[in-house]
Amino acid sequence: MASTIFLPGEQVPSEVLPRSKKGTLTLGPGLRHIPPATVLATTLGSLHIDHKKAALWLEHENGRYQPAVGDLVIAQIHHSSVDTWHCSLTPHTSLALLNQLAFESASRKNRPNLKSGDLVYARVSRCSKWDDVEIEGFNSATGKAEGMGPLKGGMAFGISPAFARRLMMGTGKDGLAKGGVVVLDEVGEKVKFEVAVGRNGRVWVDSGSVKTTITVGRLLQSADEEKWDVERQRKEVKKALRDV
Amino acid sequence: MSPELTNHPLIRADGSATHTTSLFTILAAVNGPIEVQRRDELPEEAAIEVNIRPCAGIGGPRERWLESVLAALLKSVLLVHAHPRTLMQVTLQVLKEPSSGVRVRRRLGDVAVLPALVNAAFAACVDAGLPLGRTVVAGLAVVREDGDGVVVDPDEKALAGCRSVHAMGFDAQGELLLNESGGQFELRQWQDVFEVLKTTAAVAIAPTGEDEAMMNGDGTPAPWLRQALEGNAREAGAWRGVG
């Protein structure tokens, strides 16, 4: 698929807009709608269209993480007030709120004991430009943790938000990683470790040994910074694992 | 010399760009949207903070003036309403300026740096992924001492021996977003400059079609800004295997 690149302020031609039965369009990041029927780019990026969902968005790689509902993030507790923890998602942005009872099987008497500096794997549950972002440590619809909750031990490595997104894309029907990152799968075949990827550009890794954890973290960071392709990733993983 | 643009030269900042013209090299860094201090907070929109740091010495009234011009321009380009109660922080570092051997009259030199600052700041904002309403391109032109003849993107010699300096910025629709001039000139000369700079700005972001290769040959000026930006977007999406 040859994607078109748009500059900020450019109009998406009406002939490329997907048609849906309902006659509605879903606009993703990087686009805005000017009534009646103009769609403008608000950033530099390549246009992606999902015809099934009648959705379109612009992909832009750099920049600070912007919270969106449903995103899994690694939040760092900043301080605590009566019923909430104030957590930081990215440095120097206003703090997100985390209800102290928003965890699996948490009650007034039994809730996680978190201190300033602790990490939580959480989901963005509410965000609007007018209000503080809210996050939760469990799926409030099912009441299950679904992998979320406090992160103990291990190490949090910084990666770019775009790379975090690629890590979260999962595998497609053909069994290939959609995001083009195979580092975790490749390492996972040889050694055991736990991992949590936050869309806010942090990845938490824990394995029994300090050395393995560092190796995994370094591999991820280098794959991100040096833009390794799949072939290179495989090679580097092999090389790194020889020493572990 | 056609202007150069390097994307994302810095690591810490959310977005950054280096911009080189025949006179200046500017390094721009953007952080945002970040937390704003209470006293600067705006309830309905993002506050814009511009810091300009000269190559040597600390900033004075000249830098404060440049900052105010730039902040006003960026406000018309950034969609400030998308992130109320936040801060967009733009830092511009002058890395290279005309050597002190060339004596440029004060006010003329002040105006001359503006287009480079604007282009660098815009590219950094794009890199940072901030919501933007339009694409802006700024250009510099001088009117020669004889009062006739406009030189676009002048070099040090042309700047030193000129009658007036004009910095203008346009968006893709050709709307005038920045207009600062220094020196002596008449309305007729300003209009000449306006037409010339408007054309150069349009060329800088002219769409590249299938005849891209043809446009770059035979001396036609290349759409440098579009090429630089599109190059970045392509590189960023390279992992998809998209051409």
Place this chain on the structure above:
Amino acid sequence: MPREQEPSTNEHDFVLSALQENLRLDSRPFQQFRPISLAFGDEYGVADVRIGKTRVLAKVSCEVTAPYTDRKFDGIFTISTELSPMGSPAFEVGRQDQTELLLSRLLEKAIRRSGALDTESLCIIAGAKCFHLRADLHVLDHDGNLVDASCLALIAALLHFRRPDVEVRGEEVTVFSIREREPVRLTIQHLPFCVTFSYYNTSSTTSAEPGIFLQDATLLEEQCRDGEIVISMNRFGEVCQIAKYGGTPVDGLSLLTCTNAALETAKRFDKLVKEKLAEDEKVKDRGGLMAELSAENERPMEPPPG
């Protein structure tokens, strides 16, 4: 007030436990620096230093002014280290924070007061005219070890700089531009370099056993440390200053070990700067002013007629 975000408990604990296993996050040995690059600008007196992800740009410039009345035979040399939000959003414009204060003080001690620059050579007419040399440091990216990087950049920029040539006739001073006359190098008496050691008193260390000392700590490592020691010395091992602002106590023996390690690093920096300068001069000289000037001597003898 913007401040650098503290590392999470997980990161803090992990860094320390890794150090106890003799590991750093980037798998460097304790005394090794990250890759260093030094580049000079097109004009004289600009040096761009990168140590890992940290990047500092130093720019030296000068102008003619009147000397201080109490120091009639000296020129003026000032170092300005104003941090901007470019290096990190934690740096605020117009407010001096701890980092900036320490940086400017250390550079002042290491370079200015150690007499690295001969300020008397900046004097033009005693009590009336002198050069005011100013060095501006711009931190472009901050990932730890600002002091070492800034000091290296500053020394390199001073060595690279050329001041305009002057001619004094009685009370009249003529300053020649670069085009008119080949500019003059500064008189540098020795090259001091700062080497910062971050130390950690791990739980296993007792007073008898020294803790862990790291050179070239990253920002995260700096945030987790128990203290720092900054040693400035030149390649001859002459110590210009030792600074230890607060932190837990360090025994004398460790300090000596650090000084020895600092000497190795100072020698390495010294070599690096000189190599890069020679490279730069070679590039600049090609067909430049120096080539033109020397051509006069190299003109081949005309063959005798007939």
